[in-house]
Amino acid sequence: GAVVSQHPSRVICKSGTSVKIECRSLDFQATTMFWYRQFPKQSLMLMATSNEGSKATYEQGVEKDKFLINHASLTLSTLTVTSAHPEDSSFYICSARGSRAYEQYFGPGTRLTVT
Amino acid sequence: GIQVEQSPPDLILQEGANSTLRCNFSDSVNNLQWFHQNPWGQLINLFYIPSGTKQNGRLSATTVATERYSLLYISSSQTTDSGVYFCAVPPSGTYKYIFGTGTRLKVLA
Numbered sequence: 001g002a003v004v005s006q007h008p009s010r011v012i013c014k015s016g017t018s019v020k021i022e023c024r025s026l027d028f029q030a031t032t033m034f035w036y037r038q039f040p041k042q043s044l045m046l047m048a049t050s051n052e053g054s055k056a057t058y059e060q061g062v063e064k065d066k067f068l069i070n071h072a073s074l075t076l077s078t079l080t081v082t083s084a085h086p087e088d089s090s091f092y093i094c095s096a097r098g099s100r101a102y103e104q105y106f107g108p109g110t111r112l113t114v115t
Numbered sequence: 116g117i118q119v120e121q122s123p124p125d126l127i128l129q130e131g132a133n134s135t136l137r138c139n140f141s142d143s144v145n146n147l148q149w150f151h152q153n154p155w156g157q158l159i160n161l162f163y164i165p166s167g168t169k170q171n172g173r174l175s176a177t178t179v180a181t182e183r184y185s186l187l188y189i190s191s192s193q194t195t196d197s198g199v200y201f202c203a204v205p206p207s208g209t210y211k212y213i214f215g216t217g218t219r220l221k222v223l224a
Binding site for chain 1 (some may be wrong): 145158160200205213215216
């Protein structure tokens with residue numbers, strides 16, 4: 001149990017376009033999901049906390065108008081990278097909070113390349 | 116904010132060797148998780164260990180919350196243990212996780 005999926009697993013887009021990444025909890029309901037970004041050979045950096053039915057909370061330094069987060073249901077959160085640029089190329093990972101308060105389950109990640 | 120430091124940053128072992136990875140955190144926390152990130156980027160949860168000691172096969176972990184550190188022990192290492200190991204903690208009063216700096220492990224055959 002406690003499986004989190006992400007789609008797509010890999011995406012290439014042109015500079016200036018927008019791309020949407022989906023994060024789904026497959027076998028449990030997640031009122032809270034989290035989005036992380038990981039650059040090569042670096043750690044995961046938390047971008048934002050996504051709560052079902054309310055606005056996301058962004059970490060300091062993360063542009064909320066560039067990284068749009070929507071958590072429309074208890075099993076789905078989406079991250080849209082708007083007007084993507086090559087510096088947005090990264091590995092994006094989501095996680096979902098399980099029934100035990102401090103446990104989190106991580107998706108397999110989405111590798112974004114902006115050309 | 117909370118700082119989470121891991122040591123060593125890089126580690127190279129011969130197959131069969133044992134190792135200890137350390138995670139230090141700068142403030143009190145309600146939980147700590149250890150992860151192994153495989154070459155494809157997938158995070159694999161190893162331990163959920165807010166305190167005490169747990170063992171799972173060749174791996175074990177100990178967290179001493181009062182002294183703000185956790186240790187991950189890998190015994191009889193195998194090449195499939197290669198990858199990056201992260202600890203992650205939620206700062207007190209939150210559920211979001213802050214990841215440590217990571218230890219990159221390479222096990223040689």
